[in-house]
Amino acid sequence: MTDKFLTLIQTRRSIYNLGKESPLYPEELNRIFRECLKQCPTAFNSQSGRLAVLYQHYNKRLWNITSDILEQLSSPEQFIQTQKKLNSFASGTGTILYFIDDSITQKLQKKYPLYAEHFPTWAEQANGMLQYMIWTALAEHKIGASLQHYNPLIDEQVRHSFDIPSNWRLTAQMPFGSIIQPAEEKTFESLEKRIKIFY
Numbered sequence: 001m002t003d004k005f006l007t008l009i010q011t012r013r014s015i016y017n018l019g020k021e022s023p024l025y026p027e028e029l030n031r032i033f034r035e036c037l038k039q040c041p042t043a044f045n046s047q048s049g050r051l052a053v054l055y056q057h058y059n060k061r062l063w064n065i066t067s068d069i070l071e072q073l074s075s076p077e078q079f080i081q082t083q084k085k086l087n088s089f090a091s092g093t094g095t096i097l098y099f100i101d102d103s104i105t106q107k108l109q110k111k112y113p114l115y116a117e118h119f120p121t122w123a124e125q126a127n128g129m130l131q132y133m134i135w136t137a138l139a140e141h142k143i144g145a146s147l148q149h150y151n152p153l154i155d156e157q158v159r160h161s162f163d164i165p166s167n168w169r170l171t172a173q174m175p176f177g178s179i180i181q182p183a184e185e186k187t188f189e190s191l192e193k194r195i196k197i198f199y
Contacts, residue, residue, distance in 0.1 A: 012136045013186070015144025016085065018092030018177035024141055026055055026094075032137045033096065040130040043122035046108055049130045050099035050168050058162070062097075062173070063090035065157045066150050073153075089148070092177025096134065097158065099168035100127050127171050135174065144179040147172050 022029070030053065037051055054062050063086045070086070071079050089095065100123045109116040131147060138145050151158075151170040158170060 008136060008140055012132075012139040013144075013183035014146040015179050015181075015183055016146055017088050017179075017181035018144055018175060019180045020091065020093050021178040022093040022143055022176075023178075024143065029053075029094075029143075033134060036130060036133040036137060040126060040133055042126040043119065044108060044112070046104050046119075046123070046126070048101045048104040048123045049127050050101050051130075052097040052099070052162055052164065053094060054097065054162070055094040059092070059094045059175075060090050061161060062095055062154075062158070063087075063175075065161060066154050069153050069157070070150075088180075089175035092175045093143070094176060096174040096176065097162075097164075097170060098127055098131055098172040098174065099164070099170055100124070101165075101167055102169050103167040124171070131172060131174065138176055142179065143176055145174050145176040147174055149173070 024032075033051055033053055037049055040049055042048055067083060067086045070082050074082055102123075105119045105123050108119045112119075135145050135147070149172055151172070155170050158164060159166070159168075164170075
């Protein structure tokens with residue numbers, strides 16, 4: 001099992017060129033998303049992670065929103081490359097929006113004032129674990145994905161367009177789909193500089 005898991009985490013990469021031909025049906029994908037959300041560890045079992053999964057025209061709507069906003073903030077030359085990237089996300093099977101329910105963090109801060117300053121950090125860490133769990137689960141089924149951060153630029157329109165509660169704070173976007181072009185070879189820093197082991 002250990003070797004299988006290590007092989008799996010080596011498989012997970014950032015895939016930017018996506019297609020719609022997912023090997024799993026939406027119902028199967030949704031089962032993965034639900035189980036990862038359920039099993040993700042959180043501080044004080046706070047379960048502060050939230051997801052919105054966008055398929056088909058909802059997925060296109062998200063990236064059209066993002067495109068319209070970025071076009072206003074970019075030069076025409078810059079926007080050409082940006083548009084290509086956004087089009088590749090819109091061409092995928094869907095996009096997962098990751099959120100943190102800040103109302104849960106605030107309740108914990110009031111209940112446990114000794115740890116109040118740490119709860120926002122712990123919520124972010126838990127959300128990162130949720131992102132990694134789902135990303136790795138997708139990689140197991142040869143589904144490509146990447147992690148994007150167009151928040152907070154798109155927050156207001158996302159909340160309005162997809163009926164997102166005001167206490168859900170957007171943290172990341174994960175477009176996913178079939179792998180049109182694999183990731184380039186990854187390079188690694190020397191592990192001797194990155195880890196200390198004591199016996």
